[in-house]
Amino acid sequence: MIEGRGLSYAYGATTVVRDIDVRAESGRILGLLGPNGSGKTTVVRMLTGIVTPRGGRVLLDGRPLDSIPHRALARRIAVVMQESSGDLPMTVADMVMLGRAPHQSTFSRNSGEDHRIAAAALRRVGARHLADRIFVRLSGGEKQRVMIARALAQQPDHLVLDEPTNHLDIRFQHELLTMIRGLGITTVIVLHDLNLAARYCDDVLMLDEEGDVVAHGPCADVLTPGLLQGVYGVGVERLETTRGLQFLFHPLDAEPADRGAMPINARSDLSR
Numbered sequence: 001m002i003e004g005r006g007l008s009y010a011y012g013a014t015t016v017v018r019d020i021d022v023r024a025e026s027g028r029i030l031g032l033l034g035p036n037g038s039g040k041t042t043v044v045r046m047l048t049g050i051v052t053p054r055g056g057r058v059l060l061d062g063r064p065l066d067s068i069p070h071r072a073l074a075r076r077i078a079v080v081m082q083e084s085s086g087d088l089p090m091t092v093a094d095m096v097m098l099g100r101a102p103h104q105s106t107f108s109r110n111s112g113e114d115h116r117i118a119a120a121a122l123r124r125v126g127a128r129h130l131a132d133r134i135f136v137r138l139s140g141g142e143k144q145r146v147m148i149a150r151a152l153a154q155q156p157d158h159l160v161l162d163e164p165t166n167h168l169d170i171r172f173q174h175e176l177l178t179m180i181r182g183l184g185i186t187t188v189i190v191l192h193d194l195n196l197a198a199r200y201c202d203d204v205l206m207l208d209e210e211g212d213v214v215a216h217g218p219c220a221d222v223l224t225p226g227l228l229q230g231v232y233g234v235g236v237e238r239l240e241t242t243r244g245l246q247f248l249f250h251p252l253d254a255e256p257a258d259r260g261a262m263p264i265n266a267r268s269d270l271s272r
Contacts, residue, residue, distance in 0.1 A: 001026045001186060002047050002077075002158055006056030009042050016042050017211040019055065024158075024203075026061075029180065029187040031197040031219075034207030035232055040190045041082070043207075044162050047188060048079045060158070074102035077158040078151035080144075082166065092138070092146050093131040096122055099153030121152040124179060126172070140167030148176065159187045165196060198223055198245040206231060220245065 004022040008015065017039040024030040024047075032040045045051040047058055049065050058065040060076060068076070078099070099121065100114040122128045125145040130138065135146060144167050151159060159180070165173040173193075177200040180187060191197045197204055197219065204222050206214040208231055215222040223245060225236040229252070237248040 001059075001061055002160075002188060003059045003062075004043070004047055004053075004056060005059070007043065007046050007053045007058070008055035009039070009046060009051065010054055015211065017046075017207075020207075020211075020213045022047070022205050022213075022216070024186050024188045026186050027184055028202040029189060029200060031201035031204040032188060032190045032207070033192075033194065033197055033204050034214075035209050038207035038209055039211040040207060041162055042211075044079075044081070044160055044188065044190060048077055048160050049073060050079070050081075071102050074154065076156055077160060078154040078156035080147050080151050080159075080161045080164055082162050087136055090135050091131070092122070092127070092133050092135050093118065095135045095146055096131075096150045096153050099150040102154060117155065118149075118153045121149040122146075124152060125149045126175065141169065141172070144168060145172070145176075157185050159183065159185055160189075161187070162190045163192065164189065165191065165193065194223065194228065194247050195245075198247065199243070223247070 002024040004020065007017055007020050007022065009017045020043070022030075022043060032043055034040055042051070046053045049058070052066070060068060060073075065073070096118045097110055097114065100110060100118060104110075104114070119128065119131070122131060125148050127142065127145040127149055130142060130146065135143065138146065144164060148161070148164060151161075164176060168176065173196065177196060180189070181200055189201065191201070201219055203217060204219050205216045206222055206227065208214050214231055215227060223238070225238050228234075228236045228247070233252065235250040235252050239246040239248065
């Protein structure tokens with residue numbers, strides 16, 4: 001379990017997160033949701049020790065995060081952030097092998113077991129064929145898969161991902177999130193797509209533009225049309241389907257259904 005109590009953070013004089021509580025329960029997936037600038041990435045940085053909260057504290061299974069040695073923490077939490085991992089001409093295989101570093105002693109060589117675990121991680125994200133490619137020459141989606149494979153190679157019991165579906169096509173978005181659900185480990189994931197959050201997260205924490213918590217709890221309880229309209233400023237229709245919740249969005253000054261939509265053949269004519 002990862003828990004933040006009374007977390008606050010500011011960049012200079014600008015406060016981006018204000019005295020929030022966040023709790024990712026053991027074995028469950030917590031989605032961090034909210035509009036751009038609401039502080040989701042800052043929360044991730046605090047929960048993983050990348051930055052130190054200005055106020056409050058973070059606990060990992062009840063133990064203060066700042067009391068855990070760096071190497072031990074890296075064996076417990078794997079993090080995939082949005083930013084690039086540098087410009088070194090490193091192969092994909094070597095990049096993923098970095099995930100084994102927390103399990104190795106200083107100056108030790110990669111073992112056969114390390115290679116097996118790294119290869120399995122690449123296969124799991126559908127990127128085994130990229131092993132010999134140079135990482136910086138990959139597409140955005142390929143890089144994203146490789147970074148997730150590196151996180152899996154750490155064999156953590158907590159996984160934290162900041163917008164992992166960026167740059168991924170629709171099919172792989174669903175394949176990736178299905179794979180993450182199958183891990184059965186405590187996961188915190190930042191998402192912009194509310195339909196993906198509703199389908200794959202167990203719980204969600206919703207932030208508003210001021211960095212305040214609007215709601216925190218099970219998806220079905222939090223993701224209501226009224227709450228989403230207030231946070232995002234759009235009209236929302238919530239549908240209950242056999243595969244779970246589905247949301248339709250529209251501008252507040254427009255009708256939910258586009259009654260004036262052109263027939264398909266008319267659209268085709270315009271494209272000629």
